[in-house]
Amino acid sequence: MLKVLAHPVRICIVKGLLDKGECNVSHMQNCLDAPQSTISQHLQKLRTAGIIEGRRNGLEIYYSVCNEKVAELINVILSEDK
Incomplete structure (x- = not known):
């Protein structure tokens, strides 16, 4: 788990999710000023490690x-x- 959290962007994503509760990639993209593909790669690593989960809405x-x-x-x- 520490290895997955070792990247500053992933720490920022998790901290943001803890503060906000939940959000989508578009919101994260605006907050982090990073490309959607980069954020999606980080989210995949966090999801694979069992740190986050996704809820589909449309x-x-x-x-x-x-x-x-x-x-x-x-x-x-x-x-x-x-």
Whole structure:
């Protein structure tokens, strides 16, 4: 799990999903200012690792964090305390 979260874009995606609850690729693309294909590749790695899951709504897929331990990990990784 740490290996998958080792990329800054994936940490940003997971942090955003934890803050927002769920969102689709278009929203992530606007927030991260990255191409849709790049975000989709990162989402696939996160999904394969069991960190996120997708919920289809028509043509869109809304992603959310499905692993409760990830929230703890992200808080530790992004912690300001030393």
